Amino acid sequence: MVFPALAVALAFSYPWWGLEGPLSPIFNDGLGIDNDTLFVISVYVMLALGLNVVVGYAGLLDLGYVAFFALGAYTLGWFGSGLFDSRSIHFLDTNAAKLPGIHLSFWVVLILAGVICAIAGVIIGWPTLRLRGDYLAIVTLGFGEIIPDVFRNGDSIFGHNLTNGVRGVTQLDRPGFGEGISNATGGVLPDRFGSLELRPWYFTVLIMMLVTVFVNLRLRDSKMGRAWIAVREDEVAASAMGVPLMRTKLWAYAIGAIFGGFAGAVYGSFINGIFPTSFSFQISVIVLVMVILGGMGNIWGVIAGATLVSWLNFTGLDKIGDWINNGIPGTGNDIEISKYKIGIFGSLLVLMMLFRPEGLIPSARRKAELAEGDGTASLYDAAA
Amino acid sequence: MAEPAPKGNILEAIHVRKEFGGLIAVNDVDFAIPRGAIVSLIGPNGAGKTTFFNILTGVYKPTAGGVRFEGLPISGLPPHKVTALGMARTFQNIRLFHNMTALENVLVAMHSRIKGGIWRSIFRTPALKREEDGAHARGRELLEFSGLHRKEHELAKNLPYGDQRRLEVARALATEPKLLLLDEPTAGMNPEETQNFTDFVAKLRAENDITVLLIEHDMRVVMGISDRVTVLDYGEKIAEGAPKEVQHDERVIEAYLGTAATTA
Numbered sequence: 001m002v003f004p005a006l007a008v009a010l011a012f013s014y015p016w017w018g019l020e021g022p023l024s025p026i027f028n029d030g031l032g033i034d035n036d037t038l039f040v041i042s043v044y045v046m047l048a049l050g051l052n053v054v055v056g057y058a059g060l061l062d063l064g065y066v067a068f069f070a071l072g073a074y075t076l077g078w079f080g081s082g083l084f085d086s087r088s089i090h091f092l093d094t095n096a097a098k099l100p101g102i103h104l105s106f107w108v109v110l111i112l113a114g115v116i117c118a119i120a121g122v123i124i125g126w127p128t129l130r131l132r133g134d135y136l137a138i139v140t141l142g143f144g145e146i147i148p149d150v151f152r153n154g155d156s157i158f159g160h161n162l163t164n165g166v167r168g169v170t171q172l173d174r175p176g177f178g179e180g181i182s183n184a185t186g187g188v189l190p191d192r193f194g195s196l197e198l199r200p201w202y203f204t205v206l207i208m209m210l211v212t213v214f215v216n217l218r219l220r221d222s223k224m225g226r227a228w229i230a231v232r233e234d235e236v237a238a239s240a241m242g243v244p245l246m247r248t249k250l251w252a253y254a255i256g257a258i259f260g261g262f263a264g265a266v267y268g269s270f271i272n273g274i275f276p277t278s279f280s281f282q283i284s285v286i287v288l289v290m291v292i293l294g295g296m297g298n299i300w301g302v303i304a305g306a307t308l309v310s311w312l313n314f315t316g317l318d319k320i321g322d323w324i325n326n327g328i329p330g331t332g333n334d335i336e337i338s339k340y341k342i343g344i345f346g347s348l349l350v351l352m353m354l355f356r357p358e359g360l361i362p363s364a365r366r367k368a369e370l371a372e373g374d375g376t377a378s379l380y381d382a383a384a
Numbered sequence: 385m386a387e388p389a390p391k392g393n394i395l396e397a398i399h400v401r402k403e404f405g406g407l408i409a410v411n412d413v414d415f416a417i418p419r420g421a422i423v424s425l426i427g428p429n430g431a432g433k434t435t436f437f438n439i440l441t442g443v444y445k446p447t448a449g450g451v452r453f454e455g456l457p458i459s460g461l462p463p464h465k466v467t468a469l470g471m472a473r474t475f476q477n478i479r480l481f482h483n484m485t486a487l488e489n490v491l492v493a494m495h496s497r498i499k500g501g502i503w504r505s506i507f508r509t510p511a512l513k514r515e516e517d518g519a520h521a522r523g524r525e526l527l528e529f530s531g532l533h534r535k536e537h538e539l540a541k542n543l544p545y546g547d548q549r550r551l552e553v554a555r556a557l558a559t560e561p562k563l564l565l566l567d568e569p570t571a572g573m574n575p576e577e578t579q580n581f582t583d584f585v586a587k588l589r590a591e592n593d594i595t596v597l598l599i600e601h602d603m604r605v606v607m608g609i610s611d612r613v614t615v616l617d618y619g620e621k622i623a624e625g626a627p628k629e630v631q632h633d634e635r636v637i638e639a640y641l642g643t644a645a646t647t648a
Contacts, residue, residue, distance in 0.1 A: 215506055223491075223500030223516075230481050230492040237479040240441070242467035242496035242559050251502065368483045368539060 004300075011206055014038065015199050032315030035198040041310045042205040043267045047283075048290040048306035049212040049299065050259025055288065056297035056363070057225060058252035059232030060129070061137040063284050064144025067124070068117045068257040070279035072264020074151060074163060075113040077274050079104045080173035083164060094176035094192040106175040110265050117261030118254040125253040129246060132235075144284050152276035168275035172268055175204060193269075201270055208266065212259050216299050219255070228252055229365070282342075286313060289345060293352055295359025297366050304360055309345070317341055394419045394563050394595050395440065395471075399449035402435055402619075409435040411619040412449070417563065417597055422589055424598040424606035424627075427616035428639055433599050434476065436616065437567055440597075441473050442466040453563070468496040472561035474552040476568045476599075482541035486532055486551050489540055490523040493558035523558065529591075530554035531584065546577045550584070557592070564588070565597045570605050582609050603640065607631065615639065 018027035019035065027033050033041070047069060054062045077083050080093070082101035090098060092105035104112070128139040155165030163169070176182075176192035193200045219225050227248045230238040239245050268274045286309060294305020321337030337344075352359070358367040397415040401408070410432045417423045427433050438444045440451055445460045452458065458466050472493075481489050498519050504512040527536050530550045535543065540551060549569055556564055566585070570578045586609050589596055600606045606613060606627065613630040615623040617639040623630050630636055 218506045218508060219502070222502075222505035223495065223498055224502060224505060226484075226488060226492050227495055229484060229488075233481040233483060234479050236463075237475065237481065238492065239463040240443075240467060240473055240475075240479075241493040241555060242464045243492065244462070244464045255502075365483050368541075 008210065012203070015202065030319070031311070032319045033311065034315075035202070037311065037315050039198060039201050039205060039270055040267075040314055041307055042202065042209055043263050043270075044287065044290065044310035045303055045306040046205065046209050046212055046259060046263040047287045048294070048302050049209070049216055050256045050263065051287050052256075052291050052297065052299070052302045053216065053219070053259070054252050054256035055291055056302065056366075057220060057232070058228040058249060060249060060252060061133065062140045062253075062256070063137050063281075063288065064140035064142065064147075065256070065260055065287055066279050066281065066283040067144050067147035068121065068260030069264040069267070069283060070148055070151060070276075071117050071120055071257075072113040072261030073268035073274045073279070074169070074264075075116050075261065076106075076109050076172055076265045076268045077163070077169035078102065079112055080106060080109045080269070081169050081171055083161075083169050092178065093173055094178060095173060103173055106173055106265075106269065109173070110262060113261035113265040114258040117257040117264075121254040121257030122250055125250045126246075129249040129253065141281070141284075144281055148276045148279045151279075163276070166276060168273055168278075169268075170273045172272055172274070174269055175200075175266070195272070201266075205266055208262055212262075213299055213303075215255070224248070224251060286310075286345070289349055293349070293359060295362040295366065297363035298359065298361050301359050301361030301363065308360075312344075313341065317344065392419060393417060394454060395597075396452045397436075397440065397449065398452070400436070400439055400446045400451065401448040402432075402439055402444060403447045409619050410439065410446070410616075413616070413619075413621045415614060415621070417595055418612070420589075420593070420595055421611040422585065422596045422598060422609050424600055424610040424613045425616065426600050426603055426606055426613060429601065431616040431639075432619040433601075433616055434567065435619075437473075437565065437599055441471065441565060464496065467559050467561075470560070470562035471565065472556035472559040472563075473565040474549075474556050474567055474569060476571060478548050478552055480540040480548060480551060480555070483539060485537050485539055486527055486543065486554075487520070487523050487536035489551060489555050490526055490558045491519055493555045494519050494523070495559075497558075497560055526554045526557055527551075530557070546573065546580070549573070549581065553584070553588075557588075561594065563595045563597065565599070567599045568601055569598070571601065578605060585609055603631070 017023050018033060019038070020028075047065070051062065051065050054060050054065070079102050081103075082099055084102050085100040087102055088098065088100050089102045089104070091103070091108065093103035094106070095103060124143050128136060128143075131139060151163045152166055154163030155161045174193045177189040179191050181189050182191035190197070190200050227238065227243045230241070230243055231245060231248050235245055290306040290309045291302050292305070293309060294303065295301025317338045324337065358370050393416040395417040397413060400410055400413045400415070402410040413436065425433055425436065435444065439446050439459070442458055442461045442463050442465070450457050450459045453466070453469055453471055456469065458469065481492060484492070498515055501512070524536055527533070530553055532547060532550055532554060535547065540548065543551060553564075553566070553569070569585075570581055573581060582605060585596060585598070588594060598606055598610065610627050612625065613627050614621060615630060615633070615636050617635075622635045622639060623633040
């Protein structure tokens with residue numbers, strides 16, 4: 001319990017010791033973990049934790065996870081922006097004026113995003129989860145490609161503009177607690193999240209992340225969690241022991257989708273713009289890389305993997321490039337390391353598979369699966 | 385013939401036929417298991433025992449005929465529903481969840497007997513905790529009963545062969561079956577292990593209210609513990625009755641010796 005508590009405390013206090021304060025030169029300037037990066041990293045950690053339920057626990061290879069991220073973001077577009085400007089529906093939204101469009105409270109939209117993604121997960125999963133292994137991967141890959149395309153072409157579905165097409169949805173509603181709560185707490189819980197003061201955003205994602213971790217842990221040790229592992233190990237035996245295969249897989253898929261939706265909604269609000277091009281196949285792959293690199297099925301591994309990979313992806317590689325350019329004489333300033341990003345991630349993945357296939361912080365069970373014949377490790381991770 | 389429960393037959397297969405393309409694996413077999421009995425299904429290699437077994441457990445849908453369990457037709461039901469009705473099986477080639485502990489293997493098998501629930505699991509309600517504690521206690525009892533004392537935290541794949549067979553039975557028992565189907569449980573065992581296992585099956589019936597169907601390759605194994613024996617050969621039922629009768633049936637002797645003679 002000591003390690004997780006410490007990690008949580010460090011994460012929550014980061015704005016005071018990392019962004020500003022004594023270690024700011026190292027973390028903020030040196031490593032490039034600034035306000036924006038911090039937020040994006042946290043969003044990706046959430047995505048990775050959601051995918052971990054699908055891939056890590058139930059063993060279903062999902063290459064289209066970005067679909068749920070996109071759907072979550074578009075849910076905010078539908079229920080928290082001026083997209084449907086012929087309507088005027090308001091419910092506890094934080095906008096100053098009564099803007100046209102549907103504006104529900106961000107927190108309501110967040111829950112809606114989860115619900116819509118869960119339903120979408122079941123609809124997508126119903127026909128596809130009968131497939132096994134590679135076939136499932138291919139079909140999910142297809143869905144990951146189709147859903148952004150649907151949003152791209154959704155500006156005239158039977159004459160209705162549902163997604164605003166390639167122009168995307170902008171001017172999205174922001175989270176906030178309303179004036180009453182804001183005044184009562186002296187501004188600690190802000191009226192409406194601003195675009196300059198980013199801490200409330202960060203704390204919001206951090207809390208959502210903790211909820212995700214909590215749900216991950218509780219489900220892992222439940223009847224459903226055991227059924228997921230059993231299905232992953234041997235479908236025939238699991239079903240003969242009374243585990244309904246479809247239901248069990250659909251639950252994994254739906255729960256993964258819910259977290260993808262949460263992440264999408266908060267991300268869309270933060271960047272204040274949703275475009276079909278933001279949800280590329282690359283995101284599905286990067287999130288999968290995070291889960292595999294960190295250690296499938298191990299929550300702490302997945303968090304570590306997601307933090308590392310998203311940091312490298314957003315600022316880390318640029319910073320490393322700067323160090324090389326400035327630190328090694330004769331290289332000049334002409335190495336743009338971020339150009340080789342995909343190559344670097346690819347090599348990293350190959351190296352991991354060769355030397356540490358179980359991930360940075362592996363789950364004991366996965367490790368046992370990979371090292372057949374050597375299974376003396378205790379089953380549960382001491383920290384969890 | 386179709387007597388209703390509770391006495392009478394727990395399982396009845398009527399005119400069951402299974403074809404794979406042009407091959408007739410099971411040809412018009414009538415079969416019944418009386419409640420509380422230990423019934424054995426034997427026959428030489430390739431006699432259609434496992435196919436028949438898979439029809440009984442709902443894995444295969446018969447081409448013709450049907451299977452009734454406790455009077456309910458079960459042909460075509462998915463395996464987990466058949467298990468929920470009270471029928472459990474073991475596998476000929478052990479199919480444990482290898483990277484789960486012995487106790488977890490047994491807990492998985494309680495799936496259809498405990499409520500669980502996503503919300504209750506997330507919030508770990510007192511009712512859920514009671515249920516989980518109960519399941520763990522019952523799981524340990526079952527392991528103890530099956531002779532796997534102190535092995536609950538051992539990964540299934542690290543157990544010795546005999547223990548893996550026992551764990552398969554313990555796991556099947558965890559589904560709370562009325563009918564237990566054992567598919568060649570002594571395959572690969574040495575004579576001593578085989579003897580221990582047959583004693584265990586006898587104990588099982590004595591201490592639980594359970595009916596057992598034993599599929600065996602080896603006639604000697606089943607003679608001691610069976611109440612009734614059915615012999616299959618080339619997908620057809622060639623004999624049925626008490627072990628003694630079957631043992632002296634000419635067609636049975638021919639099937640066994642004949643097969644031995646042609647393959648020798």
